Amino acid sequence: MPPAGNEKPNAREIFRVFAKIGITSFGGGLVAYLRDALVSDKKWMNEEEFLAALEIGQTLPGLNSVNVAIIAGRKLAGPHGAVAAASGLILPGVALLLLLGLLYDRFRHNPNVAAALAGVAAAAVGLLLQVTLKIGAKQFLNLRDLCFVLGTFYLVAFHHVSLPVVLFLVAPIAIILCRPTPTKPDA
Amino acid sequence: MSDLVKILNVFCLLSLLAVGGGSAVLPQMEHETVTLHHWVTGDQFATIYSLGQMAPGPNMSMVALIGWQAAGVAGLLIALVAFYLPSSFLTYGCSYIWDSFKDNPWRDSVQRGMAPITIGLMLAGVHAVGKTACINPNHTTPFNTVTCTIALAVTGILFAKHINPALLMLIGGVAGWFLLRGH
Numbered sequence: 001m002p003p004a005g006n007e008k009p010n011a012r013e014i015f016r017v018f019a020k021i022g023i024t025s026f027g028g029g030l031v032a033y034l035r036d037a038l039v040s041d042k043k044w045m046n047e048e049e050f051l052a053a054l055e056i057g058q059t060l061p062g063l064n065s066v067n068v069a070i071i072a073g074r075k076l077a078g079p080h081g082a083v084a085a086a087s088g089l090i091l092p093g094v095a096l097l098l099l100l101g102l103l104y105d106r107f108r109h110n111p112n113v114a115a116a117l118a119g120v121a122a123a124a125v126g127l128l129l130q131v132t133l134k135i136g137a138k139q140f141l142n143l144r145d146l147c148f149v150l151g152t153f154y155l156v157a158f159h160h161v162s163l164p165v166v167l168f169l170v171a172p173i174a175i176i177l178c179r180p181t182p183t184k185p186d187a
Numbered sequence: 188m189s190d191l192v193k194i195l196n197v198f199c200l201l202s203l204l205a206v207g208g209g210s211a212v213l214p215q216m217e218h219e220t221v222t223l224h225h226w227v228t229g230d231q232f233a234t235i236y237s238l239g240q241m242a243p244g245p246n247m248s249m250v251a252l253i254g255w256q257a258a259g260v261a262g263l264l265i266a267l268v269a270f271y272l273p274s275s276f277l278t279y280g281c282s283y284i285w286d287s288f289k290d291n292p293w294r295d296s297v298q299r300g301m302a303p304i305t306i307g308l309m310l311a312g313v314h315a316v317g318k319t320a321c322i323n324p325n326h327t328t329p330f331n332t333v334t335c336t337i338a339l340a341v342t343g344i345l346f347a348k349h350i351n352p353a354l355l356m357l358i359g360g361v362a363g364w365f366l367l368r369g370h
Contacts, residue, residue, distance in 0.1 A: 025243040027353030056285050059298065062202060062274025063209045063245045070275050071282045082279055090271065093244020094251050098263075100238045101252045108234075112364055117234050119363015121320035122334035123356040124237035126341025128210060129313050133342070136306035145303035152307025156214045157314040160222075163204045163215035166304065175300030180292035 018088030030065035198269035207305030209247035213312030226257035229319035
């Protein structure tokens with residue numbers, strides 16, 4: 001696939017574009033920011049290239065947004081581009097988190113701050129619940145999927161079954177149940 | 188084994204197990220950092236998680252704050268590198284060879300099979316932070332009623348309206364300050 005347009009940027013320019021997203025993306029939804037910047041604004045990738053990167057990013061472990069940054073950075077400027085993209089995306093938020101962490105450490109015993117933080121923490125639980133219900137809507141409505149949703153939830157939340165056990169014992173069962181339909185018998 | 192090596196081990200493993208985005212590792216992260224290693228308390232974990240949701244950038248950068256609480260600046264750097272580097276290396280390498288297996292029919296099976304497990308893990312993540320942030324046995328019933336109401340209100344509002352979650356969390360903070368000060 002030919003590159004989508006403009007000539008390839010250097011690592012500094014890549015860092016600048018990703019850092020802008022890293023600074024402004026309050027409240028999440030990073031993939032949409034990435035699409036806007038890479039496809040619509042900078043035209044560094046076309047739509048198909050972006051979707052292919054997203055597909056890889058979603059399939060492999062790691063955060064989708066960071067994985068897309070790695071792939072896009074690599075395509076634009078090799079290893080330097082990948083490092084520039086990922087660090088640009090991650091570091092501004094870390095700097096702000098550090099500041100929030102310092103404030104938290106200093107003021108967490110103040111009853112006003114503690115009350116506000118309890119409200120923020122509760123709101124974050126509500127946000128995660130909403131995201132889970134929204135992206136899981138299809139799975140909740142399918143009986144077999146629902147069994148795996150609830151089974152995984154039950155094992156992990158109440159029996160502290162560890163993540164490696166879930167991924168290496170439960171996941172293969174789920175994957176085999178979803179195996180490609182035109183299977184040919186081994187023989 | 189020094190704490191730094193433990194931090195490295197824990198977050199490297201979480202990095203490679205972070206399927207379907209970051210939230211799926213939340214229950215395991217809570218178990219490792221609160222119950223096993225006592226780097227943070229359950230309350231701190233829930234707060235640090237919520238700060239991570241408010242800050243811009245990838246929502247799991249809050250691992251930096253856990254590393255920091257565990258072992259200062261060195262812990263912060265190691266947690267961050269350990270959480271992001273292994274999965275990034277994997278992605279970097281796999282993006283070269285992706286084309287050769289993207290049409291493999293098993294890829295679709297893996298995605299369909301993993302989807303409900305990811306959702307189950309995310310629900311367990313809701314439980315992992317909710318058991319201290321919402322239904323906390325150390326708090327009074329009125330306190331827990333308020334926190335549960337805030338959480339469910341946020342869920343409901345997000346379903347009804349497109350609104351920036353960071354803004355909703357600030358509103359949650361104001362509601363908490365207003366309603367929970369006395370407790």
